[in-house]
Amino acid sequence: MASNGSLKSSRVDISLPINRPTEKGNWTPELDAKLRAQEASNIQIKGPNALAPEFFPHGKRSLSGIAVRAFCMGWTASIGFVLTALLVYHGSRLWRPCMFLGTLSVFHFLEFYTTAAYNTPIAYVASFLLTNGSQYRQAHTLALIETCITSYFFPGWLARVHSPLIISLGIVMIAVGQGVRSTAMAQAGTNFNHTVQSRKNDGHELVTNGLYAYFRHPSYFGFFWWGIGTQLMLGNTVCFLGYAGILWYFFMKRISHEEKHLIDFFGDDYKAYRARTRIWIPFI
Numbered sequence: 577m578a579s580n581g582s583l584k585s586s587r588v589d590i591s592l593p594i595n596r597p598t599e600k601g602n603w604t605p606e607l608d609a610k611l612r613a614q615e616a617s618n619i620q621i622k623g624p625n626a627l628a629p630e631f632f633p634h635g636k637r638s639l640s641g642i643a644v645r646a647f648c649m650g651w652t653a654s655i656g657f658v659l660t661a662l663l664v665y666h667g668s669r670l671w672r673p674c675m676f677l678g679t680l681s682v683f684h685f686l687e688f689y690t691t692a693a694y695n696t697p698i699a700y701v702a703s704f705l706l707t708n709g710s711q712y713r714q715a716h717t718l719a720l721i722e723t724c725i726t727s728y729f730f731p732g733w734l735a736r737v738h739s740p741l742i743i744s745l746g747i748v749m750i751a752v753g754q755g756v757r758s759t760a761m762a763q764a765g766t767n768f769n770h771t772v773q774s775r776k777n778d779g780h781e782l783v784t785n786g787l788y789a790y791f792r793h794p795s796y797f798g799f800f801w802w803g804i805g806t807q808l809m810l811g812n813t814v815c816f817l818g819y820a821g822i823l824w825y826f827f828m829k830r831i832s833h834e835e836k837h838l839i840d841f842f843g844d845d846y847k848a849y850r851a852r853t854r855i856w857i858p859f860i
């Protein structure tokens with residue numbers, strides 16, 4: 577590759593796999609060509625051949641940035657779960673923060689993985705959802721602090737309120753929530769976007785099959801119960817109440833906003849879909 581900085585010389589030959597899922601039903605040769613062109617133009621290159629930032633209108637796709645994050649997620653999850661097993665085996669209460677870090681790493685890895693596998697053109701560094709707003713980071717930091725404090729300083733109290741039944745319930749909620757969310761992202765494919773769309777994109781189709789036949793917002797259902805499950809697993813009382821309240825309020829607002837746009841996009845089809853499905857988050 578020449579280093580004169582011209583756009584032509586900075587072209588890289590990439591052939592990231594774009595799923596051509598005939599089962600998604602909305603795949604046309606035109607859409608395929610458009611997505612491939614978009615993908616090719618959104619690879620971020622560093623150094624003298626770098627494209628200007630305006631070539632990345634939807635966020636960065638730094639391949640090195642993605643590789644580093646995936647590597648860190650893998651290591652954190654592995655160390656977190658191995659330490660959890662060792663600490664539980666030795667009767668230490670400090671398995672909780674390790675398990676939390678492992679669970680968070682799996683969640684953020686799967687956010688990127690499902691996007692990359694089922695909606696390749698919009699798989700950017702941001703798809704890990706690590707920069708999901710300061711309140712999101714604060715919530716997880718507070719949960720980590722609460723579980724460290726209660727595990728270390730209040731073992732007697734924790735032993736009374738945090739029974740194996742509650743821990744098991746939390747783990748089941750995490751597994752179900754994570755499974756539903758990742759499956760929904762896979763089934764919605766190119767119709768799924770981490771950012772609520774206010775304009776209908778070409779090829780955006782109403783998804784009403786798979787999990788969407790039973791849940792109107794399966795990825796939100798999954799995240800809501802996953803989040804509450806993490807706090808049950810950790811034995812956090814303050815953050816359990818905080819997560820439940822904040823997540824409920826957040827999804828209540830978001831769903832009402834998202835559905836207004838979906839009615840604009842799909843009209844009576846969405847109204848009929850809305851009438852026959854439930855969200856399965858209490859009081860929403």
Ligand SMILES: C[S@@+](CC[C@H](N)C(=O)[O-])C[C@H]1O[C@@H](n2cnc3c(N)ncnc32)[C@H](O)[C@@H]1O
Pocket residue numbers: 760767768769770771772773781782783784788792793794795796797834837838
């Ligand atoms: C973060 S995704 C969440 C999707 C859905 N609310 C869920 O929980 O699985 C947000 C995007 O999905 C789109 N979306 C939501 N429900 C949809 C459906 N049933 N069919 C197609 N697109 C949908 C919205 O237009 C929005 O841009």
